[in-house]
Amino acid sequence: MCLAVPMRVIEINGNKAVVESRGVETLVDITLYPDLDLDDMVLIHAGFVIEKLDPGAARDIEEAWSEYEKAIES
Amino acid sequence: MDKELKKKLAGRLRSYGLPGPLSVMEICGTHTTEFFRTGVKDLFPDRLRLVDGPGCPVCVTPNEYLDRAIEIGKSGAVIVSFGDMIKVPSSYSSLGAERAKGMKVEVVYSPMEALELAEKDPDSEVVFLSVGFETTAPGEAAVALRAKERNVKNFSLLPGNKLTPPAVKALLESGEVRIDGFIVPGHVSSVIGSEAWEFIAEDFGKPCVIAGFEDYDLITGTLALMDMLAAGESKLVNGYARAVRPGGNPRAMEVLYRVFRAADSEWRGLGPIPSSGLEMRDEFADFDASRKFRVTLPEPREHPGCRCGELLRGLILPVDCPLFGKACSPERPVGPCMVSTEGPCAAYYKYGR
């Protein structure tokens, strides 16, 4: 289950943060992941930050699939 | 992901040479829907069968839970819920039908809004329907903590949360259905961590992929699973490492277990499963609607002919149910799998051809 969307932290205020994605801003609760900095990418589910995203891991995985594709092609 | 790469990988999936007929199970209801919505399911090679697992929290919630919510609502309390629950049939009614008759039913996007409603309206009892898996439960726990902190006496949760790994384990132990590999829920894994799924490969010898929800996540997740099946490997692959760490989000789990504790729980279709649900700890008894409201429940009733149970065990596909698309449709749902947006029947009805 569970819709969750990646958004960027643009403001932190106590246990709340303003997050943004595609020009949409919304206020979320960061009780479940308080250790955040501005510009962090986070995963939002039902008004809560449930996890911080790791853009490096995303790049690594894409790189691996790019290699995979090249290996099959050749 | 780069568009060209994505399209090339989509082509790989379409032309994949399977060693034989294969059944893979996705456990997450959002995966059920997204496989259709993104068109990735349409790319599947012919002999690859995608079986839907018990991963839609609305679908696996037994009728008795909604019967109780409705009885509490009849006592005058405001029932607050995620939109997902509104049209789900209970034994004799639904929240939507009760709302039309005058029951106070509010739809929210976040459980925090339910607490705000309670604080704004101190003369009303406000009951939030706490459903959902490990992704949702920590937020619901955080709201209970805040309610206790602020001493909001007119607010309570009706706990109906479920834990996913015990259900998958029960399914595997039953041996009822042949599944060759698993695609496990990405956002549940963000909270509980990839390690929580190691038992699928280690104890049951089945390959398992943690996948995200974008089209490329579904394509690469399926490719990774088929590659393992073709090579006879059974490993756990974390394809969603950008959002899933081995140990998950420990802080979320800690908040979750400060309010809840694991308890035996009844799943539609799967029956009772040990330690597969959450109940509120005694310190939170005042915020536990199941203890706060003493209501008499009607005799729970399953809908005659409805095969949601078998579907949720992966035994049949929606199209195998004789009610599908005839007596049971999104407009007039008989079972929960047709009404929940991420229910397998709703997905087949909407997107299948």
Place this chain on the structure above:
Amino acid sequence: MNDMIEGLIRKILGPESIQLDDSAVLDPGPGKIAFTTDSFTVTPLFFPGGDIGKLAVNGTVNDLAVMGAIPLYLSCALILEEGLDMGELTKILESMRRAADYAGVKIVTGDTKVVGKGAADGIYINTAGIGIMENEALRGEIAPGDAVLINGSIGDHGVAVMAERNRLSFTRGLLSDCAPLNHLMERVASNCPGAVKFARDATRGGVASVLNEIVKNRHFSATLNEASFPVKDEVKGVCGLLGIEPLYVANEGKLVMVCDGGRAEEIVHAMRETEEGREACIIGSIGAEYPGKVVLETEIGGRRMLPLLAEEQLPRIC
């Protein structure tokens, strides 16, 4: 009290156009007329980019325009809940007047009833409209090979209202597309006579519902190309958060048009010359493959159905 309200309504909506007798007597000229009516309720009454008044005028203007009629006259019937703020009522009426002026229609008759507190949700508005048909109604023989067009981005209205209703603190760039479509339709009629086979405004149920109405029980299908239809980033963002699909979200200034494939570019060009059609484009085609169905081709080349959904879109978490 009622006299005061009547006076206010007449003063704002058109002292020069509203006829005070039992009915308005009109002279639309020779030829056929088009006649339609619609009732409007919306929560909240005011939303980014519009309000219930603007909606009530444009909704009826659009029902006339998509048939190929030139809208001329509207009626306005109000049902007011006791205790409605007079300042809000004034704002709604002023907005109706502005919308009517922009669309070039006159409000010629009306009625007002006040009901008890709790018997209505603030204000309900019914408008009926009359337009003249200078050409034949835009209902031609649709066939495989035809093109499906839209005049701009989809889902703007429904998402703006839903964001407001769900108290999501969205800020930038989220506006209802509430607008009259008669200027656009008139431009298309004069630049590309005889080219349009069908047009309908994509209100409740969104673009997907209009397409289903077009293909239902027919020997052809409609295929949309996901990559080609315009959705604003903000709309995508809110839809992602709330778990809803832009194709099923209501619009109040968008129409779906079907025309001969060979004339599609010409119509797009004409639409783009108008304010309401700046982002007009081709979004799909009529085909023979899955009769009676609407099919979406996704970005990665997979296909799925877009059925008619009767259900209301609720924010969901799973």
